[in-house]
Amino acid sequence: MPKFDVTPLAREHVADMPPYVPGKPILEVQQEYGLDKVVKLSSNECPFDLPPELGQTVAAAVTGCNRYPDALCRHLRKQVAALLDVEDANLIFCNGAEEGIRLIAQIFLNQREKAVIPTPIFDAYSTATLLMGAQPVKLPLKDHRIDLEAILEVCNRQKDIKLVWLCSPSNPTGDILKKTEMDAFLEQLPGDVMVVLDEAYREFVTDNRAVRTEDYLDKDPRVVGLRTFSKAYGLAGLRIGYIVANPQVIGLVNNVKLPFNVNSAAIAAALYMLEKPAFAREHVALAVSERAFMREELCRRGLDVPESQANFVFVKLPEKLRLNGTALFQKLLPKGFVVRPGTAFGVPGYFRMSLGTREDNLKFLQELDRAMP
Ligand SMILES: Cc1ncc(COP(=O)(O)O)c(C=O)c1O
Numbered sequence: 171m172p173k174f175d176v177t178p179l180a181r182e183h184v185a186d187m188p189p190y191v192p193g194k195p196i197l198e199v200q201q202e203y204g205l206d207k208v209v210k211l212s213s214n215e216c217p218f219d220l221p222p223e224l225g226q227t228v229a230a231a232v233t234g235c236n237r238y239p240d241a242l243c244r245h246l247r248k249q250v251a252a253l254l255d256v257e258d259a260n261l262i263f264c265n266g267a268e269e270g271i272r273l274i275a276q277i278f279l280n281q282r283e284k285a286v287i288p289t290p291i292f293d294a295y296s297t298a299t300l301l302m303g304a305q306p307v308k309l310p311l312k313d314h315r316i317d318l319e320a321i322l323e324v325c326n327r328q329k330d331i332k333l334v335w336l337c338s339p340s341n342p343t344g345d346i347l348k349k350t351e352m353d354a355f356l357e358q359l360p361g362d363v364m365v366v367l368d369e370a371y372r373e374f375v376t377d378n379r380a381v382r383t384e385d386y387l388d389k390d391p392r393v394v395g396l397r398t399f400s401k402a403y404g405l406a407g408l409r410i411g412y413i414v415a416n417p418q419v420i421g422l423v424n425n426v427k428l429p430f431n432v433n434s435a436a437i438a439a440a441l442y443m444l445e446k447p448a449f450a451r452e453h454v455a456l457a458v459s460e461r462a463f464m465r466e467e468l469c470r471r472g473l474d475v476p477e478s479q480a481n482f483v484f485v486k487l488p489e490k491l492r493l494n495g496t497a498l499f500q501k502l503l504p505k506g507f508v509v510r511p512g513t514a515f516g517v518p519g520y521f522r523m524s525l526g527t528r529e530d531n532l533k534f535l536q537e538l539d540r541a542m543p
Contacts, residue, residue, distance in 0.1 A: 183300050190293070194508050203504045209530045211523040212510040214341070214371070214482045216404030216453050217530065224442050231438030239434040242424075246437050249444050250412065259417040260387050262424060263432045267370050267398040267411035270423075271298045274333075274394055274413070277422045278364050279304040283332040286324060288316040290342060290515035292368065295335035307331065314343045314476040314484070318355045325363050334359075337368040338381050342515050342522040344371075344461070344478025346380040356390055367395045370411070371480035373402030373450060374457050380479065383414045391416035399436075401481060402450045403443040410436040457481035460525035467535055471542070482524045491542060495521035501541040507534050 177185050193212030200208050209217075243263040251258045264270045275298035279285060285299045289308040299306045307328075309320050316336060325331045338347040347367075359365070367383050383395025398411035410432055413423055443450060457480075464483055465475045474486035487493055493501075495511035498521055502509060512520030526534065 182303055187297060187300050188293075190297070191514060193510060194503070196508075199503060199506070199508060203506070205504075205506045208506045208508065209526055209534065210508045211482075211526055211530075211534070212508045213406070214401060214480070214524045215406050216401070216481075217456075217524070217526045218404060218449070218453055220404055221446065221449060223446075224439060227438050227442045228435045231434050235434050237434075238430050239432060239437055241429045243432055243437050246441055246444075249441065253444065254384055254414065256384055256387060256414065257417070259420060260414055261412050262415075262420045262427070263410065263412045263437075264423075264427065265411075265431045266400060266406075266409040267368065267396040268294050269409075269427075269431060270396045270411055270413045271295060271366070271368070272301070273423050273427055274364075274366055274396075275299060275302050275304070276426050277419075278333050280332070282330070284328065284330050285333040285335060286321050286331060287335050288321070288337075288340070290512075290517050291316075291335070291337055292341040292370075293515070295366075295368075299335075304332070311343065315345050316340060316347060318347070318351055322355060322358050325359055331360075331363055333364040333366065335366050335368070337370075339369075339371040339375060339478065339480040341370070341480070342482070342484045342510070342512075342520070343476050344480040344482060344484055345476060346375060346377055346479045348379045349381045349385060350379070352381040352386075356386070356393070359392075361392075363392065365393050367393055369395055370398045371401055372397060373454055374481050375479045376458055377479055387414070387416055391418050394419050399440045399443065402454055403440070404449065404453060405436070405439050405443065408436040408439050409433075410440050453481075456527065457525050460528065460531055463528070464523075464525060464531055464535075467531075471539070482522055484520060484522050486520050489519065493542065494518045498538075498541055502534075502537055505537040505541075507537055 196208045196210050247258050247261050271294045279302040281303035284305045284307050287295050287306045287308050296306050386393035395414035400406035461478050468475045468485055472488050475483050496513050499509055499511040510522040512518050
């Protein structure tokens with residue numbers, strides 16, 4: 171027993187906050203089950219190895235690491251601004267979109283204010299909200315979609331709601347919000363409520379009705395978008411994402427962010443991936459074809475799979491199977507497949523799987539058939 175108990179000294183809520191449960195690392199599964207190959211489908215990462223030339227680019231950047239990185243990622247900001255057709259002043263970079271989530275919470279959430287969180291959804295919104303001493307107001311999805319009407323009802327009824335966390339395509343369902351829905355939502359939302367639109371999976375969207383933060387930058391400064399190089403560009407391990415917003419919001423982010431939140435290697439890697447867009451294009455093409463293929467295959471097996479516009483699918487196991495997401499996860503693990511059980515999102519009857527290569531997906535289906543009684 172230590173002499174001092176420091177846990178009670180932590181700020182309110184911190185000791186009770188559930189830690190992030192990461193997807194099981196490949197090496198750990200390999201060692202545990204003596205496997206040559208493990209296919210990790212639990213964190214919506216890119217299944218391709220990155221180009222070797224990227225390694226050379228990053229190595230070259232590392233030789234300059236006696237200097238601090240550019241705090242505003244100016245060169246990268248220009249490239250991304252051109253790509254999105256926005257102004258440089260609409261962008262600020264962060265240590266992954268997750269840091270963006272924390273920064274937005276730090277800027278807008280006072281203690282005891284409320285933030286609406288559709289549920290199930292990416293758990294970082296809840297963590298960031300709780301960390302600020304603010305209160306999550308969790309609202310269930312409707313038919314696997316974010317229920318904007320229910321959110322409006324709560325925001326118009328309760329006076330202390332400061333922020334709404336939205337995600338499109340949403341994690342874990344893969345569902346998108348449509349621009350027409352967002353327009354109507356913003357029209358009826360009280361003027362003092364901020365709206366975060368997490369578009370970490372934006373590059374995988376093929377439905378042209380989907381909402382885009384870019385459409386609101388001038389006309390509605392309440393909308394704050396999040397993007398990342400972790401998904402389509404495959405740079406999850408380097409930690410680089412960005413906020414897309416009205417310059418007013420970007421200014422506030424710049425007031426609170428750590429000056430050197432993005433490291434030089436990550437900046438160089440992101441620039442490389444933008445210069446060689448074929449990699450991201452091929453990755454997106456794979457995800458788009460595999461999500462249609464896997465949805466069809468899974469539905470054919472009697473599983474319920476909402477249509478996904480992301481690089482993963484969310485799967486409901488039939489109740490009569492008496493097999494929940496965790497049991498399935500445990501059955502698939504020794505076979506070398508790691509999925510994300512729905513328990514991580516509070517929905518035990520589901521699992522979420524990232525889309526792998528066709529070869530891996532076919533083997534996954536074989537193992538799934540064996541695992542399902
Ligand atoms: C919806 C959503 N937003 C953000 C992230 C994290 O992105 P990053 O790696 O840029 O922090 C994820 C990662 O899974 C996600 O699903």
